[in-house]
Amino acid sequence: xxxxxxxxxxxxxxxxxxxxxxxxxxxxxxxxxxxxxxxxxxxxxxxxxxxxxxxxxxxxxxxxxxxxxxxxxxxxxxxxxxxxxxxxxxxxxxxxxxxxxxxxxxxxxxxxxxxxxxxxxxxxxxxxxxxxxxxxxxxxxxxxxxxxxxxxxxxxxxxxxxxxxxxxxxxxxxxxxxxxxxxxxxxxxxxxxxxx
Amino acid sequence: xxxxxxxxxxxxxxxxxxxxxxxxxxxxxxxxxxxxxxxxxxxxxxxxxxxxxxxxxxxxxxxxxxxxxxxxxxxxxxxxxxxxxxxxxxxxxxxxxxxxxxxxxxxxxxxxxxxxxxxxxxxxxxxxxxxxxxxxxxxxxxxxxxxxxxxxxxxxxxxxxxxxxxxxxxxxxxxxxxxxxxxxxxxxxxxxxxxxxxxxxxxxxxxxxxxxxxxxxxxxxxxxxxxxxxxx
Numbered sequence: 272x273x274x275x276x277x278x279x280x281x282x283x284x285x286x287x288x289x290x291x292x293x294x295x296x297x298x299x300x301x302x303x304x305x306x307x308x309x310x311x312x313x314x315x316x317x318x319x320x321x322x323x324x325x326x327x328x329x330x331x332x333x334x335x336x337x338x339x340x341x342x343x344x345x346x347x348x349x350x351x352x353x354x355x356x357x358x359x360x361x362x363x364x365x366x367x368x369x370x371x372x373x374x375x376x377x378x379x380x381x382x383x384x385x386x387x388x389x390x391x392x393x394x395x396x397x398x399x400x401x402x403x404x405x406x407x408x409x410x411x412x413x414x415x416x417x418x419x420x421x422x423x424x425x426x427x428x429x430x431x432x433x434x435x436x437x438x439x440x441x442x443x444x445x446x447x448x449x450x451x452x453x454x455x456x457x458x459x460x461x462x463x464x465x466x467x
Numbered sequence: 468x469x470x471x472x473x474x475x476x477x478x479x480x481x482x483x484x485x486x487x488x489x490x491x492x493x494x495x496x497x498x499x500x501x502x503x504x505x506x507x508x509x510x511x512x513x514x515x516x517x518x519x520x521x522x523x524x525x526x527x528x529x530x531x532x533x534x535x536x537x538x539x540x541x542x543x544x545x546x547x548x549x550x551x552x553x554x555x556x557x558x559x560x561x562x563x564x565x566x567x568x569x570x571x572x573x574x575x576x577x578x579x580x581x582x583x584x585x586x587x588x589x590x591x592x593x594x595x596x597x598x599x600x601x602x603x604x605x606x607x608x609x610x611x612x613x614x615x616x617x618x619x620x621x622x623x624x625x626x627x628x629x630x631x632x633x634x635x636x637x638x639x640x641x642x643x644x645x646x647x648x649x650x651x652x653x654x655x656x657x658x659x660x661x662x663x664x665x666x667x668x669x670x671x672x673x674x675x676x677x678x679x680x681x682x683x684x685x686x687x688x689x690x691x692x693x694x695x696x697x698x699x
Contacts, residue, residue: 290649292494344567345541384490384571391564436665444657451650
């Protein structure tokens with residue numbers, strides 16, 4: 272598949288949050304205001320692109336030659352944990368306010384299924400190094416798009432009256448459901464029309 | 468002891484109350500059989516890792532406990548993944564990448580960190596069972612709603628001559644297809660969560676109402692009456 276195809280697939284058609292349900296915890300947890308949503312989105316893009324590249328290298332250069340592919344779950348999660356630690360240290364140095372805003376969700380990127388998800392999906396789809404990297408960035412952009420749109424909706428929603436049992440999490444899920452409904456317009460036909 | 472088990476099912480249900488492990492709950496809940504398979508996998512991993520962590524808690528240094536927990540959990544997930552590929556290949560295909568993603572299911576690491584690393588073996592075991600059963604029941608509820616309304620069927624395991632698919636008359640010809648697709652999962656869990664919130668609120672307000680009535684009648688209100696919750 273071409274790079275453009277990969278990007279369109281992961282940003283729109285198979286959007287990680289709205290179509291594949293990967294990375295819902297930070298999506299619901301950090302989407303309360305736009306600033307931290309944007310910060311979280313970029314942190315996820317960075318971790319995902321690095322993780323998909325690093326896991327590709329470990330899988331193709333170490334696990335496959337040694338015939339120990341069954342260790343992929345264990346090795347991938349350790350690589351991701353180390354990467355997240357690195358990102359955490361970098362953000363703490365560069366932007367302490369962002370570090371504070373992301374709070375508990377930064378170390379939680381390790382257990383963000385989206386990051387392990389893109390690594391496993393890239394291996395399953397037999398992507399090469401460059402394709403894995405692009406897929407990682409594209410999936411991260413899809414995450415950023417969904418979480419930023421969600422946070423702007425929620426900021427407006429805060430000013431509206433919502434029935435009591437629906438306040439907080441339930442209304443967020445229903446909002447996300449309606450967004451997913453809109454994203455259903457992006458399907459395989461879009462890819463065909465654009466790329467022929 | 469019993470409360471260690473039952474709290475995972477109702478009071479601290481991982482999906483509806485503490486909102487952990489949502490990704491697999493939404494992604495695989497298209498068919499009832501997927502919910503059963505996923506639930507069994509999660510129960511096995513929870514039990515295995517909580518037992519191991521509870522036994523090893525005195526040997527694992529405090530500073531590297533999270534990576535050690537993750538390695539233990541990942542080992543059990545690998546076992547589940549390989550067993551499922553070997554003995555239930557169609558289930559393994561349905562669940563896809565989500566079997567391996569059990570490793571990042573927040574329920575498991577959360578319980579390991581909050582419970583198994585501090586408590587005795589027997590308590591951890593009951594806690595793991597309760598959380599696993601609570602997760603499975605929640606998943607079954609979501610997938611039953613989505614499959615019955617979204618496809619008009621109930622898919623169970625195929626046994627002998629029974630192919631595992633029950634058709635719901637009237638619904639299977641004209642289902643509300645959207646519920647079986649991605650948006651349906653988000654909508655169903657949103658409404659279910661609102662329902663549970665509402666039930667919780669009704670229970671709380673009934674308790675308050677009873678207390679007020681008692682104090683109005685001149686009876687001294689001594690704490691919340693035990694059997695006040697008739698709502699659930």
